[in-house]
Amino acid sequence: MYRYDEFDAKIVADRVAQFRGQVARRVEGDITEDEFKPLRLMNGVYLQLHAYMLRVAIPYGTLNAAQLRKLAFIARTYDKNFGHITTRQNIQFNWPALTDIPDILDHLAEVEMHAIQTSGNCIRNVTSDQFAGAGADELEDPRPWCEIIRQWSTFHPEFSFLPRKFKIAVTAAPQDRAAVRVHDIGLHMKKNADGETGFEVLVGGGLGRTPYIGQVIREFLPKDQLLSYLEAILRVYNSLGRRDNIYKARIKILVNELGAEAFRDMVEAEWAVMDKARIDLPGDEIERIHAYFAAPDFENDPDTGDFDSAQGADKGFARWVRHNVRAHKQKGYASVTLSLKPTTMAPGDITSEQMELVADIAQTHCFDEVRTTHEQNLVLPHVRKADLYAIYQKLAPYGLGSSNAGLVSDIIACPGLDYCNLANTRSIPLAQRIQKRFEDLDRQENIGELKIKISGCINACGHHHVGHIGILGVDKKGEEFYQVTLGGSAAEDASIGEIVGRGLSTDEVVDAIESLISFYLDRRSDGERFVDTYRRLGPDPFKEALYVA
Amino acid sequence: MADKPAKISTGGVKKGRNEGEKAVTANRLSDGITVYLYEDGSWHDSLRGAAVFEGDDALAALEQATVEETIVVGPYLMDVVQDGETVVPAGRALLRETIRSAGPTIKSDYSRTEVQ
Numbered sequence: 001m002y003r004y005d006e007f008d009a010k011i012v013a014d015r016v017a018q019f020r021g022q023v024a025r026r027v028e029g030d031i032t033e034d035e036f037k038p039l040r041l042m043n044g045v046y047l048q049l050h051a052y053m054l055r056v057a058i059p060y061g062t063l064n065a066a067q068l069r070k071l072a073f074i075a076r077t078y079d080k081n082f083g084h085i086t087t088r089q090n091i092q093f094n095w096p097a098l099t100d101i102p103d104i105l106d107h108l109a110e111v112e113m114h115a116i117q118t119s120g121n122c123i124r125n126v127t128s129d130q131f132a133g134a135g136a137d138e139l140e141d142p143r144p145w146c147e148i149i150r151q152w153s154t155f156h157p158e159f160s161f162l163p164r165k166f167k168i169a170v171t172a173a174p175q176d177r178a179a180v181r182v183h184d185i186g187l188h189m190k191k192n193a194d195g196e197t198g199f200e201v202l203v204g205g206g207l208g209r210t211p212y213i214g215q216v217i218r219e220f221l222p223k224d225q226l227l228s229y230l231e232a233i234l235r236v237y238n239s240l241g242r243r244d245n246i247y248k249a250r251i252k253i254l255v256n257e258l259g260a261e262a263f264r265d266m267v268e269a270e271w272a273v274m275d276k277a278r279i280d281l282p283g284d285e286i287e288r289i290h291a292y293f294a295a296p297d298f299e300n301d302p303d304t305g306d307f308d309s310a311q312g313a314d315k316g317f318a319r320w321v322r323h324n325v326r327a328h329k330q331k332g333y334a335s336v337t338l339s340l341k342p343t344t345m346a347p348g349d350i351t352s353e354q355m356e357l358v359a360d361i362a363q364t365h366c367f368d369e370v371r372t373t374h375e376q377n378l379v380l381p382h383v384r385k386a387d388l389y390a391i392y393q394k395l396a397p398y399g400l401g402s403s404n405a406g407l408v409s410d411i412i413a414c415p416g417l418d419y420c421n422l423a424n425t426r427s428i429p430l431a432q433r434i435q436k437r438f439e440d441l442d443r444q445e446n447i448g449e450l451k452i453k454i455s456g457c458i459n460a461c462g463h464h465h466v467g468h469i470g471i472l473g474v475d476k477k478g479e480e481f482y483q484v485t486l487g488g489s490a491a492e493d494a495s496i497g498e499i500v501g502r503g504l505s506t507d508e509v510v511d512a513i514e515s516l517i518s519f520y521l522d523r524r525s526d527g528e529r530f531v532d533t534y535r536r537l538g539p540d541p542f543k544e545a546l547y548v549a
Numbered sequence: 550m551a552d553k554p555a556k557i558s559t560g561g562v563k564k565g566r567n568e569g570e571k572a573v574t575a576n577r578l579s580d581g582i583t584v585y586l587y588e589d590g591s592w593h594d595s596l597r598g599a600a601v602f603e604g605d606d607a608l609a610a611l612e613q614a615t616v617e618e619t620i621v622v623g624p625y626l627m628d629v630v631q632d633g634e635t636v637v638p639a640g641r642a643l644l645r646e647t648i649r650s651a652g653p654t655i656k657s658d659y660s661r662t663e664v665q
Contacts, residue, residue, distance in 0.1 A: 097580035
């Protein structure tokens with residue numbers, strides 16, 4: 001993974017010192033809240049219902065053991081002993097005191113972490129495929145390009161005050177695990193007719209109150225021209241994006257008002273006159289960044305030990321392997337999803353003890369690497385198959401052994417009204433009720449892949465628009481209601497779910513979800529996922545099933 | 550025809566009108582904990598004994614709170630009712646204000662007794 005050089009270290013240390021001074025001046029009354037608020041937001045500090053919330057950047061979801069242990073220490077020392085993995089692969093702490101945050105940032109800096117650009121109208125944490133560098137299906141590791149974008153976008157003076165926040169995702173596998181089609185810019189690495197690898201560039205995707213799927217404005221961008229092309233897109237957006245209406249300020253609105261073709265023409269015109277050599281990295285610098293992401297020192301075709309026999313002897317392990325273990329590009333290795341979706345915790349929450357366990361496992365068995373996922377889980381990217389059974393046995397006592405990756409209980413949920421100042425309804429308790437209803441693992445396995453995503457308000461932090469089943473909380477005269485959308489997807493078959501009717505009361509909604517799933521089970525053809533059956537049959541029969549409950 | 554009661558912020562992005570009984574609530578600057586204004590002008594983390602205002606008195610109490618920037622952040626008027634000697638949340642934002650006063654509903658460890 002990338003390691004800070006002396007400039008990175010100094011930038012982060014200076015920023016912490018600056019924020020320490022800003023907090024002191026705010027507490028002393030030397031600056032007002034109106035003056036302080038944009039400063040704290042630039043350092044990832046929000047004020048929520050009960051407390052401040054600190055969002056810490058995890059660049060493209062990559063962590064090492066020392067960083068995870070430091071996060072555990074922060075959670076234990078300054079919070080309520082847990083952190084929350086977000087849909088931008090970051091981690092949030094829900095209970096820090098403002099006056100402790102400068103110290104927390106100092107601790108983070110010790111392990112090359114920070115909270116810069118995790119809020120505000122700037123380029124946010126670049127997200128990527130959690131199996132980057134490991135997946136058997138990827139063209140190449142996308143993380144060096146994420147790192148190049150991270151360095152280019154950090155404190156970029158031209159793009160520090162954009163019309164609105166800006167999110168970029170990069171993937172390099174045909175199966176899109178990074179939701180690139182619902183990002184402001186999505187970069188999908190592909191090969192052209194000459195066999196060269198470059199980027200398909202999509203713009204104008206996004207969720208929130210006006211969801212859009214991104215549109216392709218360039219089918220193939222040579223890799224070494226990435227930064228200049230991104231800069232051209234950002235310049236057009238920075239010039240023309242609306243600043244008079246927060247609800248119309250995202251690039252998706254601009255792209256869809258102008259039309260993708262007109263927007264592309266503007267970007268290409270801007271790009272044509274740019275001094276690209278000033279912006280694009282020279283080859284040796286690209287190589288230098290790539291060197292940080294060299295493949296680990298894999299053994300050549302290592303013995304798989306008890307991997308096969310343990311699956312025969314332990315059905316729970318066999319189930320975990322079926323759902324949480326993925327093929328690795330290196331023979332004898334696998335990638336493991338550690339589910340943060342047991343029914344006993346809020347989706348995405350992880351305790352200090354769990355973080356420390358995962359850190360230990362990563363250090364011993366996974367080349368010191370851990371990933372966070374946009375679906376609010378963790379991944380051990382490179383594990384010898386021979387070690388999997390021992391790891392599985394260590395996870396269960398810590399509540400990390402759930403065999404539900406990609407299944408109905410692997411729910412994305414925003415913090416909702418239990419924490420969030422903007423939410424209309426709670427999300428976490430509903431997620432837990434659905435998890436409880438479907439806790440039987442045989443039943444979950446029979447249902448197969450099903451993505452349920454829950455947002456507590458129209459800002460859509462729980463990605464409900466792209467859930468196979470999406471659930472949006474709405475406030476009706478002070479009562480919680482939930483509107484269901486069907487047929488959404490954040491993957492390579494991206495689509496925005498359709499609203500299928502009136503909102504359901506808290507008492508109705510879990511029964512209604514069960515009714516939908518029962519209908520799917522009755523009507524599915526061989527091999528069809530829920531979303532496939534929905535797409536084949538259309539909304540009407542599902543709507544009928546939903547409101548029969 | 551009498552003027553409608555003044556439009557006010559009622560927390561988060563919500564708006565309402567200055568009708569009925571109100572308490573002044575905010576977050577404590579130092580740690581963000583939810584607090585309520587008491588009769589003597591002090592701020593406490595329990596709603597039970599909060600001062601209750603109506604009409605112009607509520608607006609005046611809010612105005613005073615907004616200048617206490619070294620103590621609290623983002624004061625606003627919330628709907629309340631008096632239940633005997635205790636003040637409790639009421640109105641459209643009942644659930645939001647119940648959660649703010651009692652803590653998240655998802656785990657008893659996170660309840661307000663933990664932070665007091």
